[in-house]
Amino acid sequence: MKYFLGVDAGGSKTYAVIADEQGKIIGAGRGGNGNHQKNREQAEESLGQAVSEALRSSGLSKDQLEYSWFGLAGADRETDFQILRPMISRLALPRTEISCDTWNALRSGTEKSYGIVLICGSGVNCAGKNRKGAAYQCGGFGYRFGDFGGGYDLSVEVFRSVLRADEGREQRTVLTERLTRLLGYHDVAELRADYLDHYRELPVHIAELLFQAAEEGDQVATGLLVKQGDELGLAAAATIRQLNMEKDSFDIVLAGSLLTKGDRSGIIRHAIEQRVKQSAPNGTLTILTREPVVGSVVLAMESSGMQVNQAILDRLSMENVHNKTGY
Template sequence: MKYYLGVDAGGSKTYAMIADEQGTVIGAGRGGNGNHQKNRGQAEDSLQQAVSEALKTAGLNKDRLEYSWFGLAGADREADFRILRPIISRLGLPRTEISCDTWNALRSGTEKSYGIVLICGSGVNCAGKNPAGTAYQCGGFGYRFGDFGGGYDLSVEVFRSVLRADEGREGKTVLTERLTGLLGYASVAELREDYLDHYRELPPHIAELLFQAAEEGDRVAAGLLMKQGDELGLAAAATIRQLSMEQDAFDIVLAGSLLTKGDRSGIISSAIEQRVKQAAPNGTLKILTREPVVGSVVLAMESSGQQVNREVLERLSAAELPRTTG
């Protein structure tokens, strides 16, 4: 029997999963932050913890693993890989591959080996692969480098909109009362003065205020969500053109908490679809319902030459992952 390890590591959690060649999951583990750009030492500890826990619950030694795939947030450039290769090497696994976490999210969300993935969580990213296997990443480096959105950027947009509304530069919005309440201020004036006097980071969960406000008909909130969707759609359309996929039929996988959990009314996804359909009429939006770590296991299997059918994918998807760190 052959065994495969898949790992998905982001800024808040790291998952590891071990499965056999039929897709039966026999071990899983969890760690905290796995993004080296956030904290290198912490990321290495999280990867070590998650992998060790998965091996322990599977009852396997490292040398029993046929192949291991690591989908890691922040694995974007060669400079990142120079940091990550030694970290993964120190795990002592036989055969490994490292990729950006966009690729395991894509493979988890589609039964095809190609397609487009859009991630909108704390930040945003877009990547794609065409039927010939050519890959392209569009963005993923933040606002200064052309991106817009995700929890961090949208939190700033909420903050700005509330201040602008208070000054009369923006329409009135229910976000005013909700933001001041969430941050513990009696008024916008009090909030403004405190933030002018003290440098404070805005918590990314402020972005969550947008969804309920938009569902209630708040025009400012709905406008920000539409802008988020349009920007993601522009990234997807650019990727489609770069990969010459305009005439192909493929899935556009929507991943990240703001797309999979937050966008209940579909404002963001509708704006994405409008842009995507202009670029590729046969592209189909699919919200990611599986854990991205499933895609890492699939990529490990395929890298060793194994074909992954729907039954294997369904078995992998049915596994429960640990909810707390050990």
């Protein structure tokens, strides 16, 4: 029997899963922040913790692993890989591969080996691979480098909109009362004064206020979500053009908590689709329902020469991951 390790690491949590060649999950582990750009020492500790826990729960030794795939947030450029390769090598696993976490999210969300993935969680990212295996990443480096959105940017947009509405530069919005209550202030004047007097980070979960407000018809909230979707659609369309996929049929996998959990009414999704269909009429939007770590396991299997069929994918279900991890 052959065994495979898949790891998915982001800015808030790290998952490690071990499965056999039939797709049965036999071990899992978890750590905290796994993004070296956020905190290098913390990321290495989280990766080590998750992998050790997965090995311990599986009863396997490192030498019994056929292949390991690490899908890591922040694995974007060669300078990142120069940091990450030594970090992963210190885990002393026999055969490993490292990629950006976009690729395991893509592979988890489509039965094909190619397609487009859009991630919208705390930040945003977009990447794609065509039938020939050519790959392209669009964005993923933050607002200054052309991105818009994700929890961090949207939290700032909510904050700005509330202040602008209070000054009369923006139309009135239910976000005003909800933001001041969430942050513990009596009114906008108190909020403004405190944030002017003290440098404070805005909690990323402020972005969650947008969804309920938009569902209730708030125009400011709806406008921000439409802009988020339009920006993601622009990134997907640019990736499609770069990879000459305009006439192809493929999946566009929507990943990240704001797309898979937050966008209940489909406002972001509809805006994405409007943009994407202009570039690739045969592209199909699909919401990621498996854990991204499943894609890492699949990539580990395929890297060893295995053909991953539907039965294996079914066994590598989100339910089985949760049952084994307890998270």
